[in-house]
Amino acid sequence: MIDMLEYDFLSPSRIVFGWGRRRELGALAATLGRRAFVVLGSRTLQRNGAWDELAAQLQNAKIAVLLAATISREPEVADVDQLAAHLHEANVGPGDFLLALGGGAALDLAKAGAALATNRHGQSVRDFLEGVGQGLQITEPPLPMLAMPTTGGTGTEATKNAVITVADPPVKKSIRSPLMVPRVVLVDPELSVSVPPETTAWTGLDAITQLIESYICRFARPIPQALAVHGLQLAMPRISEAVRDGTSRPAREAMAHAALLSGLALANSGLGLAHGVAAALGVFAGVPHGLACAMMVPVALEVNRTVAEKPLAELARATLQVTSASDAAAAGAFIAHVAELCAELGVPARLSQVGVRPDQLDALVRGSRGNSMNGNPRQLTDPELRELLEKCL
Ligand SMILES: [Zn+2]
CATH class of the missing domain: 1.20.1090.10 (Dehydroquinate synthase-like - alpha domain)
Known part of the structure; x- marks a missing residue:
């Protein structure tokens, strides 16, 4: 521990925590935009109807719901590039945001995708990864993001990096920027009951x-x-x-x-x-x-x-x-x-x-x-x- 009292402290702008509070998703999402690009990580949430319930809430709040990616393993370079391409094709801009629902993999994928959507000076997420890429920096604020962690573990909803697996050389590295902290975090521990x-x-x-x-x-x-x-x-x-x-x-x-x-x-x-x-x-x-x-x-x-x-x-x-x-x-x-x-x-x-x-x-x-x-x-x-x-x- 450094003796001098000097620090920065970054956190999401808004953290909403509580059992059953996923029911507030529509209202919270409406503060971020009108079009939600969704990254889903858990097949269980699709199977047990939890996702349908959440999608209905978004629609009730007059938010367009577009499923942008699903992922059930830790994200690789190609996953992020594919999501970024999808977001570019959809011409994302003001009024658009990412909604990530799942474990660390879904949240990391969405964070990296949100960053690449607005930082188009690289060809691939690889160019931004620490230690392996070209050392490019995130200079533009990513698309806003609403993170809903469901596995009760990684804490990636509150961090400024996304961990991405690279095939060659075989490493896991981060894309990182203080701008990448998700804007809104909604933690409903009830969603983790099915884990x-x-x-x-x-x-x-x-x-x-x-x-x-x-x-x-x-x-x-x-x-x-x-x-x-x-x-x-x-x-x-x-x-x-x-x-x-x-x-x-x-x-x-x-x-x-x-x-x-x-x-x-x-x-x-x-x-x-x-x-x-x-x-x-x-x-x-x-x-x-x-x-x-x-x-x-x-x-x-x-x-x-x-x-x-x-x-x-x-x-x-x-x-x-x-x-x-x-x-x-x-x-x-x-x-x-x-x-x-x-x-x-x-x-x-x-x-x-x-x-x-x-x-x-x-x-x-x-x-x-x-x-x-x-x-x-x-x-x-x-x-x-x-x-x-x-x-x-
Ligand atoms: Zn960890």
Whole structure:
């Protein structure tokens, strides 16, 4: 943590949170425009009628509804380019907006599409991606966006980046700009009731990882830290219940709120090793983001234990009612608790269990570098990171 009190804090202009509040969608959408380009991520919402109900509300509010994309896996360059082409063909301009409904994939796709719709100085989203593209910047405000997260996990509704998978070289990279934060966020935890237990576990552990990493991050800041503590106090005691009983309103509310807070926190601080390696695990072993984070968080905390002992002890005291212990003991208790939570929720402990092979280690090390890893409290060299991953095989 930097001692000087100096920070920026970005957030959506309006956050509407509450059980059943999806019924306010029509009125909220009408504040953004008359034509909604919709990106849908969840087939369940189409199957169980939730989407039909929402579309009817938009139509009642005299908003034209145009389905622009559906996506059920993490977005790739071609997905974004296709969406951008669709938006260009529709001649988007004032009065048009994006509505994204689903998990992190749908929201990220919509955020990147909204940015490309108005920033036409690149050929492809690739030109804007950090580290692989031409380094083009988002200069024009994207189309306004209304984000409705439904999986209670990623927090991407509150962040300024979208993570996109590139095939060659195989990496996951971000298109990022403070202009990309969605304008309006509508979180109705009731929509997450239909999320299956495994997805609930992985996305919930992603939110927990994001809260922890943003708290102990090299770029930690006071507002994100306050949000992270609150988010962890909600999520850590409730995640198991959300997985066990998906219909539990208090558990779903806690997880959806924690996820939103995790997005606000990470967008205004940073992340760490678990997220750095998770990106590489997604690319090289096809491990879903949340599961990859959950597999790496106990390892990441152990690696950072000595350099981040004080913030880890603070988290232990804030979340586990640890009182009298020394910082070292409190930090140890926190790490042990997180590791137990991951094990209890069925997270595999070894990388080989998700198909990682020894000959992939060098590629994993290269693929782990980037914005997330830069925030890690302890800076590891490539050989140190390789050795660490080898021990996790
Ligand atoms: Zn994450």
